Structure formats: C-alpha cells, structure tokens
Amino acid sequence: MKLICYLLKFEYFLILQIFLLIISAYYDFLPFYFFVVIISLLYLAYKTYKDPIFIIVVLIFLLIIDALIPYKASSTTQSIMLSEAIFILFSPIVFLRFIFDLKWTEKVYYELLIWLPFLIWALVIGLLVSIDKIKVLSYWKNYLVGFFAFITTYIYMIESKNAKKILISLIFWAILLVFIELKVLLESGSLTTGLIGLYFYKNLLDIGWGRSNYIATFFVVIIPITIGYLVFVKKIIWKVLLLISLIIMFIGVTLTLSRGGILALLLAIILLMIKLLNRKYVVSFLVVLSIIAIVILVNPLTYVIIERISTLETSHSVYSRINFYKDVWNAYIDNPLTGVGLGNLGYYSKFILGPDESPSAHNIILGALGELGLVGALFYLSIFVYLGIKIFNAYKKEDNILLKSLRWSFFASFIGGILHSLMEPNLEGFQFSIIFWVIVALNFHLNLLSDNEF
DSSP: OHHHHHHHHTHHHHHHHHHHHHHHHHTTTHHHHHHHHHHHHHHHHHHHHHOTHHHHHHHHHHHHHHHHSOBOSSTTSOOBOHHHHHHHHHHHHHHHHHHHHGGGOOOOOHHHHTTHHHHHHHHHHHHHHOSOHHHHHHHHHHHHHHHHHHHHHHHHOOSHHHHHHHHHHHHHHHHHHHHHHHHHHHTTTSHHHHHHHHHHHOOOOBOSSOBHHHHHHHHHHHHHHHHHHHHHOOOHHHHHHHHHHHHHHHHHHHHTTOHHHHHHHHHHHHHHHHHHOSGGGHHHHHHHHHHHHHHHHHOTHHHHHHHHHHTGGGOHHHHHHHHHHHHHHHHHHHSTTTOSOTTOGGGGOSSOOOTTOOOOOSSHHHHHHHHHHHHHHHHHHHHHHHHHHHHHHHHHHOOOHHHHHHHHHHHHHHHHHHHHHTTSOGGGSHHHHHHHHHHHHHGGGGGGGTTSOO
16 A cells, blocks of 8 residues: 555656657657756756765766767767866856855965966967967867866865775776777777787877877876875775786886886886885885886887887987977067967977877977967966975875875876976876876875775
C-alpha cells in the first residue's frame, strides 16, 4: 500500500516522463537529449555556485574529453572545445558568487589586483592597435581562463578535501594524457608502428588541441609536484601509486620527443632535488632517481631525444625561431609602448612561417614585449615576479618538514613552467593556462593538506 501511495504522488511526473519519451521518439529522441542537457547544465550551475572549486575540476577533465573527441565544423575550422563552452557559460556564475561574497568580507585580494592591469591593457590596447582583432579576443580568452582558474582556486579553496581532490585530479589528469598519447600511436596502425614512426622518422604527436612540445609542458609542471607529493604522503599504498604514476608520466614525456620540455623538466627536477638531498628523503630520492634512470636506459626513444638535442643548433625549428625572434624584436622597436596586439605578431614577420607554425615568439619575455609593448610586458611579468616571491616566502616560513618539501616541489614546478615558457608558447594555450594557474593557486593552500591522514 505504501508503495502505491508513493507512486501516486508522482503520477503527474510519470505522465510527463511518458509524454516526453513519446515526443522524443517521434523526433528521433532530440527533445530527450535536449532535456538531459538542460538538466545537466542546471545541475552544473547549482554545484558551481555552491562550490566554485567544482567547476575547476570539471574544466580540468573536460580538457581530456576535448582531446579524445575533437569536434570540427569543417576541415578548415578550429576545434570547438567543450571546455571553452563550459568556461564561457559558468565563469559568470563564479563572478556573481564572488561579488556577493564581497559584502561579507573586507579582505583585499592583492593576487587579484596584480592581474587586472595586464588583462585590461591586453584587451583594450590590443583592440585599438591590432590588425586582427579576432585574434586578440581569442588569445585574451586564454589568459582570462588562467586568471579565472587562479582566482577561483585561490579564493574558494577552503576545505582540505578540495585541496587533496585538486592535487590528485592533476596527477590523474597527467596519466590520462599519457594514455591519449598511446591512443594516437595506436591509431597509426599499431603501437609498434607508432613507436617506429617516432624512432626512425621522429614523428610528432598530435592530440587535437596540442602537439608534442605543448604536451610536454604539462609534464614539466606536474611531475615535480608528484615527486613532492610522494615525499609528503605517509601510507605505503599512496607511495606505490605515486611511483607508478611517475613511471607512466616519464614515459609520456619521452614520447613527446620535446627537447625544450625535457630540458626544462630536468632543470626543475635538479632544483627540486637540491632541497630533497638529505637523510630524511634519501630513500624517496633514490627511488625516483632509479625510475628516471630505468626510463632513460630502457626507452629506445632516448637515442632520438639525445640526437635531437645534439643537433639543436642545426635544426629547422631553432633556425625558424631565431629568424622570427628578429621580427618580433623589430615589431617591438616599432611599437615600444603598445606592442602589436595579442596573436598579431605574424602580420609583422618578414620570415615566412610554415602553415602549421604558430605566430608566437616562443619566448614569454620577447613575446610580451612584441604583443603588449613595454608597459603591458611589465604588467604581465610582474604577475610572475609577485607570485614567485610569495611562493618562495611561504616555503621559507614553513616549519613542517614534510610540508616544506611539498612547498619546494611546487616552487620547482613553477620555475619549470617559466623556464619552458622561454622556449615554448605554453602560457598562451587555453589548456596549459588552466593547469598551470591552478597549480600556482594551490601553492597558497598546501597547509590544508597537513591535517589529512595519508
């Protein structure tokens, strides 16, 4: 009887469901799909407003979906990314939440204010002086999502479970990225065929929203914090899982054959190990060193990487970048205060780039000068200087030995990302902008991890 009464309470809801199914069947289930999408978006909106960290986790994993299922309207158009659509739809919700929260706090977020001069300058001046204003908006969006990821993580990371969730999500995300690399190799016919292509022909990977050099930059910032987390955790099961994760990630970075990425990663690891070389961490250090040695010695691609590094001065990519550097510098000299606008350097180049080449300076400092001018470059680079000093000071003030090592690993990750940006346009990318700035913001909440039991 109780069951019948319970069902009767939902009789109208059941009738509505049947009605919707009938209509959906008649129209090839399109109304049903539309209904599911609307409900899903409403749920995301509710969860985002309640806990803005939720949308950060969603964005992180949508990047993987975008890599797995790149949708193109035609063969000549850029991929339409789900992560971009979700960012555009839900960032206003977080902004509204932040505005409402300001009524209840008198705290000044200097970390937010340091971004605003750069974002305003890059957009307003860029639209005024650029040749291609669409490119200005397209590139500016990538910096804006980085600001969104940083500020949201920085302000709303208030629970230890969220800090742990974000950190584990980043590590798991990097593992998924490796499997996508393997998927690309399999699609060449077989894994063996793909590896042979990498070994003999030095084929570069392409996962839809990024190629080899861009893929490598994610490992540059995630591997150091994974090593730091390995030292930090106490439970054996976590250490084993993190060791397996590191092996997978090291394989992933070698598959990219990225000279700049591997060099930046090695420098970040050397910086990291400077502080980990003591008796407390000697076991963890030896294990990590053994993993690196095994991957290098066993991996047949090591020869290809060494060969690519040894021929650095004669390679086409280096030659093309040096020639483009000259054009970028000339563009800056001709427009010293304003630059030429985000994404517009290609219009001022005398050196003809290939059809697949990005009109980027491949150098964060030179690119900022050419696109933003001296004033905009100072605004932009001051963000890194200010946050870098804060991250280093947080490390110096830390008393907890384990947490101190974790803070240093995040600092090494930060430095590794910047070093790679001297060779690659990683911070111009939508995907890397999210991952990098989430890691930077997480720096300021590592104390939330100290109370967790691992």
